[in-house]
Amino acid sequence: MIKLAIGMGLWWGGHMFKRLAPSLRRDMSTALGNMPSKGIFGVVLLISTWLMVSGYRQAGITPIYSPLPGMGHLNNLLMLVAIFVFGIGHAGGPLSAKIRHPMLWGTVIWAFAHLLVNGDLASIVLFGGLGLWALAEMRLINQHEGPWERPMPGDAIRDMKLAMASLFIFVVIAGIHLLTGHNPFLGTYP
Numbered sequence: 017m018i019k020l021a022i023g024m025g026l027w028w029g030g031h032m033f034k035r036l037a038p039s040l041r042r043d044m045s046t047a048l049g050n051m052p053s054k055g056i057f058g059v060v061l062l063i064s065t066w067l068m069v070s071g072y073r074q075a076g077i078t079p080i081y082s083p084l085p086g087m088g089h090l091n092n093l094l095m096l097v098a099i100f101v102f103g104i105g106h107a108g109g110p111l112s113a114k115i116r117h118p119m120l121w122g123t124v125i126w127a128f129a130h131l132l133v134n135g136d137l138a139s140i141v142l143f144g145g146l147g148l149w150a151l152a153e154m155r156l157i158n159q160h161e162g163p164w165e166r167p168m169p170g171d172a173i174r175d176m177k178l179a180m181a182s183l184f185i186f187v188v189i190a191g192i193h194l195l196t197g198h199n200p201f202l203g204t205y206p
Contacts, residue, residue: 017075020138023067024145030060031149035156068142075138087132088203094129095189095200098122100182109175113166117157123150 034041044053102122104111115121127147130139158164193200 017071017138017141019067020071020075020141023064023069023071024141024149026060026064027068027146028149028152030057030064031153032156033057035153035160072138072142075136078137079135080137080140081135083133083135083204085204088200091129091133092186092190092200094125094132096182096186098125098129099185099189100179101125103178103182104175107174107178108167108170109178110169110172111175113169116164117154120150120154123147 041053044056047053048056099122101115101118104115104118104122112118124147127143127150130143131147134140134143190200
């Protein structure tokens with residue numbers, strides 16, 4: 017669990033450093049150059065991801081709450097929505113002008129979906145921590161950048177292509193879950 021907590025702390029710090037210590041971040045960019053300083057944060061985030069994944073896999077199961085029967089189906093629906101929302105900004109369709117921070121909102125939906133079916137302490141730390149991070153990150157960005165200047169919406173076909181890509185990505189993610197011994201289609205989990 018310590019590994020998971022350290023990974024979570026590095027994730028929060030690595031992402032929020034720019035907003036919480038902007039002058040220090042500028043000083044780093046000036047001293048090292050923009051790309052090398054970004055590279056340092058990239059390495060920190062890779063390490064944090066490794067620590068979170070390996071820490072989560074190694075954590076014992078300490079039950080906190082029991083998921084309700086059938087929540088696996090709602091989880092799957094929300095996962096499809098999360099993948100779609102996550103990609104809205106890159107798709108550039110009409111929805112890109114309606115949702116600020118789509119990647120972060122996708123992360124919040126992803127985290128919530130996983131908390132519906134995982135009631136153990138490690139899951140609460142991982143999924144809850146990432147969901148709270150995304151909400152905190154949105155708040156910091158909004159404070160730093162001020163009012164949102166909506167982008168020009170693109171063609172609806174872009175959002176339709178995103179929907180198809182989201183379905184494909186969902187199938188790949190479900191396949192990875194199946195390969196690692198976690199069947200996402202059970203509906204109810206023990």
